[in-house]
Amino acid sequence: MSEQHEATHSGRVEVHRLDGFIDAAFAFAVSVLAIAGAEIPHNLHDLVTALERIPAFACSFATLMIFWHRQVRWRDHFRLHDTTSMLLSLALVFFALIFVYPLNMLFQAMFGALYASFAHQELAGAPTIDSVRDIKALYLCYGLAYACMAGCLVGLYRHSLRKASISAIERIDARQNLFAQSGSVCVATLSLVAALLIPDAPSWTALPGFIYVLLSPTYWLTGRWATRAKAKLA
Template sequence: MDSIQRERRAGLIEAQRVDGFFDAAFAFVVSVLAIAGTEVPHDLHEMLLALDRIPAFACSFATLLVFWYRHVRWRERCRVHDTTSVFFSLMLVFFALIFVYPLNMVFSAMFNAIYAGFTGQLLPNALVLETGHDLSMLFLCYGMAYACMALCLALLYRHSVRHMRDASREETIEARESLYIQLGSVGVALLSITLALLLRNGGGWWSALPGMAYSLLFLVYSFAGRWARRMLANPA
């Protein structure tokens, strides 16, 4: 009995260390996102120019927050304490570090295009993509990083669904819902990558289709949530 308790205590300490590292790594990613392409303003004019980056930063921060929160939900609801879970968690951090730059560039380009559409001019210090090929390559990098991060979360939830012990029916359904959401997210990212490859030499609004594909994530979340509610409503 004492040996079992020591093993559980050791597993809990290891899990806490991994969680601390994971949270610190995501905090570092957000810090990199905040300072990417910026310098400390030296006067009021430079400070006002820096404020133009707030919308892109807010969207980038929200996207990263979704991945971080999904991992938090995993470790609170259906964590499995083993080497496989640690590996997938570390891979998620690895891809987040890769994801931060294309993430910031995609949203910067999006808000620059919106601003130019209304005013006819570019934002100060805006990211300039000269051709549709440049935009397609940016979406390709973004899609690959997004797909890898979503796949890491999907593998975490799949591993938990297969190895969860003493889990309630509600916890199992919640884990499967998150698994389906992440698999759907991978599918959307792969669709975006395919469009980026097909339209890499295109121009005009067609070159924005890879980005528009991510609007399908709303359907993914909706269908997965509807499935979970239907399963919870029906007694086993």
């Protein structure tokens, strides 16, 4: 009994360490966003310039936190303490640390373009994009990282559905998340295809980004399905 208790305690400690590492890795990714996007202001002009970067930082921060929260929800309700779950969680962290660079650059470029169109001047610190091919390459990097992170979540929920002993309500919730993340992978893949196929003309450059609007109906449909499935159980 003592050996079994010790093994269980050791497993819990390892799980808590893994959770702490994942949380710290996402916190580090957010820190990279802050460090990459701003310098310490030394005068009012520098302060105003730093404040102009806040919208891009807010969008980047929100996107990273969405993925972190989805992983937290999985480990709170459906986690398995096995090698597959550990590897998928670590893969999510790996792609998050890669994702932070195209994420920051994409939103900085987007808000830089909006700022230039309204203020008729360049936004300080906005990335320099010289051609449509540069924009397409940025969408490709972003889409690949997004699809890989959503794919890791798909793997986590699918693995839990196959291996975990969960209630009928929890199974519906797990399937909802599985379907939602699968839809996210499809949307990111569609954006990748669009980035590869669009002509090298400025009028088409926004298309791969607009495709991510499809995430909203994807989550709405999966939520509606889950609501109906739970109603049938009542």
